[in-house]
Amino acid sequence: MNAFSNALSRFQSKTPSKETLDQLAVELDALRDQIRADLGEKDADYIRKIIRQQRTLEVVGRALLHFSFTPIGFTAGVAALGTAKIMENMEIGHNVLHGQYDWMNDPKINSSTWEWDNVCDSQSWKRTHNYEHHTYTNIIGKDRDYGYAILRLSDDTPWHPLYRFQFIYYVLLSAFFEWGVGLHEMETEKLRSGEIKLRDKKKFFKEFFSKSAKQVFKDYVFFPALAGPFFLKVLAGNALANLTRNLWASTIIFCGHFTESAQTFTEEECRNETRGHWYYRQLLGSSNFEGSKFLHMMSGHLSYQIEHHLFPDIPACRYPEMSIRVREICERHGIQYNTGSFFDQYKTVVKRIVAYSKPPAMEAIPA
Amino acid sequence: MQSPSNTRLATRKWRHWISEALFAGRSATDYFAPLMQAFDADWAPGKTMAGIESTQQETLDTKTLVLRPAKHWRGFQPGQHVAVDVDINGRNYVRTFTIASTPAHFDRTGTIALTIKENNAGRVTPFLHQHVRLGARVGISDATGGFLLPDTQQGTLLYLAAGSGITPVMSHLRTLVEQQFPMPVTLLYYARRQEELIFLKELLAIAKASPRFRLLTATTQDEDSRSTLHDRIDASHLEKALAKRMPTQVYICGPKGFNDSARGLLQESAASQVPVISEHFGGIVATHDSQAKHQIFLQHSERALEGSAQQTLLDTAEQNGLTPNAGCRMGICYTCKCKKTDGRVRNLITGEISDAGEEMIQLCISTPETDVTLDL
Numbered sequence: 001m002n003a004f005s006n007a008l009s010r011f012q013s014k015t016p017s018k019e020t021l022d023q024l025a026v027e028l029d030a031l032r033d034q035i036r037a038d039l040g041e042k043d044a045d046y047i048r049k050i051i052r053q054q055r056t057l058e059v060v061g062r063a064l065l066h067f068s069f070t071p072i073g074f075t076a077g078v079a080a081l082g083t084a085k086i087m088e089n090m091e092i093g094h095n096v097l098h099g100q101y102d103w104m105n106d107p108k109i110n111s112s113t114w115e116w117d118n119v120c121d122s123q124s125w126k127r128t129h130n131y132e133h134h135t136y137t138n139i140i141g142k143d144r145d146y147g148y149a150i151l152r153l154s155d156d157t158p159w160h161p162l163y164r165f166q167f168i169y170y171v172l173l174s175a176f177f178e179w180g181v182g183l184h185e186m187e188t189e190k191l192r193s194g195e196i197k198l199r200d201k202k203k204f205f206k207e208f209f210s211k212s213a214k215q216v217f218k219d220y221v222f223f224p225a226l227a228g229p230f231f232l233k234v235l236a237g238n239a240l241a242n243l244t245r246n247l248w249a250s251t252i253i254f255c256g257h258f259t260e261s262a263q264t265f266t267e268e269e270c271r272n273e274t275r276g277h278w279y280y281r282q283l284l285g286s287s288n289f290e291g292s293k294f295l296h297m298m299s300g301h302l303s304y305q306i307e308h309h310l311f312p313d314i315p316a317c318r319y320p321e322m323s324i325r326v327r328e329i330c331e332r333h334g335i336q337y338n339t340g341s342f343f344d345q346y347k348t349v350v351k352r353i354v355a356y357s358k359p360p361a362m363e364a365i366p367a
Numbered sequence: 368m369q370s371p372s373n374t375r376l377a378t379r380k381w382r383h384w385i386s387e388a389l390f391a392g393r394s395a396t397d398y399f400a401p402l403m404q405a406f407d408a409d410w411a412p413g414k415t416m417a418g419i420e421s422t423q424q425e426t427l428d429t430k431t432l433v434l435r436p437a438k439h440w441r442g443f444q445p446g447q448h449v450a451v452d453v454d455i456n457g458r459n460y461v462r463t464f465t466i467a468s469t470p471a472h473f474d475r476t477g478t479i480a481l482t483i484k485e486n487n488a489g490r491v492t493p494f495l496h497q498h499v500r501l502g503a504r505v506g507i508s509d510a511t512g513g514f515l516l517p518d519t520q521q522g523t524l525l526y527l528a529a530g531s532g533i534t535p536v537m538s539h540l541r542t543l544v545e546q547q548f549p550m551p552v553t554l555l556y557y558a559r560r561q562e563e564l565i566f567l568k569e570l571l572a573i574a575k576a577s578p579r580f581r582l583l584t585a586t587t588q589d590e591d592s593r594s595t596l597h598d599r600i601d602a603s604h605l606e607k608a609l610a611k612r613m614p615t616q617v618y619i620c621g622p623k624g625f626n627d628s629a630r631g632l633l634q635e636s637a638a639s640q641v642p643v644i645s646e647h648f649g650g651i652v653a654t655h656d657s658q659a660k661h662q663i664f665l666q667h668s669e670r671a672l673e674g675s676a677q678q679t680l681l682d683t684a685e686q687n688g689l690t691p692n693a694g695c696r697m698g699i700c701y702t703c704k705c706k707k708t709d710g711r712v713r714n715l716i717t718g719e720i721s722d723a724g725e726e727m728i729q730l731c732i733s734t735p736e737t738d739v740t741l742d743l
């Protein structure tokens with residue numbers, strides 16, 4: 001226990017009654033069905049527009065990096081390419097891979113065929129994210145996203161001196177986030193404990209090397225080579241663009257489940273879970289943050305993490321309107337709705353990382 | 368030393384790999400397509416577009432759409448069909464329609480005619496009938512189909528058609544008219560009521576102009592109609608059609624029930640040895656009988672499983688020893704997504720019955736409403 005987890009107990013709510021949970025399921029199902037029935041040309045036009053904008057930005061970014069010889073042009077190139085990569089991963093890739101646009105019956109914009117601009121292979125992502133993370137959200141021991149196997153983020157993980165330096169691990173993980181995500185399926189914690197062996201992961205490694213080789217070739221071989229003697233400039237620019245995307249993505253993602261108000265659950269609590277309890281766990285395990293429309297788009301609407309976890313396959317551009325109804329439903333049933341400003345939410349994430357890096361008996365020094 | 372074809376294969380593999388690396392699994396054309404479309408709305412690489420030039424009402428529920436395919440469309444043979452895909456409110460739907468016009472007409476005008484019957488319970492044909500705008504673009508596939516005219520012009524033809532099954536027959540007949548009707552043809556054409564006989568005026572005109580063409584119409588629900596025959600097809604109707612003109616080739620086109628009856632009657636008739644080409648039309652109607660058993664055809668495994676509306680497709684597959692990809696088993700993670708090429712399914716989460724055409728479905732939350740074909 002530490003001051004952080006003491007503060008957390010403020011947020012631990014008692015599980016609502018069965019009647020409340022059943023009613024919650026009915027109301028959220030109805031909201032989902034209503035929005036689903038409303039999906040149409042507006043949503044198809046939206047995703048096509050975002051794809052067009054993203055690809056234009058990517059071409060412009062790469063062109064700037066190639067042709068610019070001034071710091072301003074170079075920075076503009078990094079910003080453009082970085083933004084393009086962020087848009088591709090967050091508003092487009094993550095959402096398309098969730099099946100949010102499968103209803104369009106478009107051969108390109110669908111979760112079966114989309115490959116995203118990330119060293120993580122799309123199939124691997126769908127397995128670890130769509131299936132594992134979204135099914136077992138915040139269940140300690142089953143949701144491997146909780147801590148990504150290298151960070152201690154709750155009392156459930158026993159302390160070890162190596163966790164003292166976890167802020168450094170966090171910074172490194174963020175800087176190289178796409179590699180962390182790409183290798184997530186390796187299950188390093190199980191390899192360390194001996195539960196599985198490296199050769200059990202042969203198929204995964206084949207997939208991983210195939211995808212990452214292509215990504216490395218694109219950003220660190222092909223485009224630099226095009227610049228001839230100026231290859232270092234393009235290589236640096238591409239590396240910085242990837243770094244930008246990594247830092248941004250990890251920040252957004254950490255805000256989703258590691259704020260101080262986000263709750264965890266045990267396996268026992270979730271055995272034979274009712275639909276109502278599933279909704280409840282998704283609600284309490286996620287947090288939103290508020291901001292401008294641009295911020296929402298750049299976060300791939302993961303600023304509406306709650307709505308995303310309640311309705312992962314509804315197009316994310318619908319989450320803002322759904323959040324009004326979800327908030328109202330929560331208020332009526334006395335269920336907590338975690339939200340705050342972007343900076344406030346992120347501050348609590350940093351607090352959590354720092355707090356759990358220390359051994360349990362110590363009191364955290366008040367800020 | 369590598370032979371030229373090996374080097375070409377190797378370069379192609381490398382080019383393919385580079386293209387996948389640069390454009391995240393796509394070709395360069397696919398990557399740039401959305402950008403090109405900002406300048407040219409018709410830019411659709413890999414797809415042939417066709418513009419809707421005009422429409423004409425044929426009967427109360429049948430309309431002809433005249434399409435102008437893009438220049439590179441490869442043409443067709445009389446009696447063939449095309450898959451048309453159309454965007455309706457953000458969703459893309461694919462339906463197959465027969466071309467009712469002739470290749471010579473296409474050569475002259477660059478257009479083809481699709482005569483389409485409206486299915487009130489459907490999504491696409493009502494849209495094409497009521498909402499499609501002139502100038503709108505649809506996707507059109509290469510023409511396919513085996514409902515073809517015979518190679519030789521010696522012989523006698525018999526057509527048995529019902530309802531909108533007249534469309535491929537019209538393509539044949541119009542072609543024969545262009546060729547000065549080289550051989551004797553009999554058409555026995557069924558509809559429920561006289562006014563539902565599509566192209567009747569044109570058929571009567573052809574009969575008047577070409578003595579080799581004999582037209583027999585029949586109405587199944589209109590006792591007092593001017594048609595020669597009444598009620599559903601039976602042995603006496605067939606006898607009349609065969610009278611003095613034993614065919615060398617029979618063509619059947621109509622709803623499945625009609626086709627089955629016609630085939631059966633032919634087997635029992637004097638024409639039992641004559642080769643038959645048939646095509647059947649009409650959508651499958653989803654039964655709401657939850658006890659009904661349905662066949663689940665698996666294209667890759669080449670198996671047929673027995674399923675019912677009581678069991679999800681995933682459960683049916685697993686019970687039969689298959690192991691399709693599966694995940695959360697509650698419709699959230701899309702791991703079990705699979706292509707359905709034919710048939711209707713019910714989505715257990717939304718309660719909706721799906722489209723009858725090609726669609727991706729989630730096996731864990733889908734139950735069959737009709738026979739279903741899966742890409743498994």
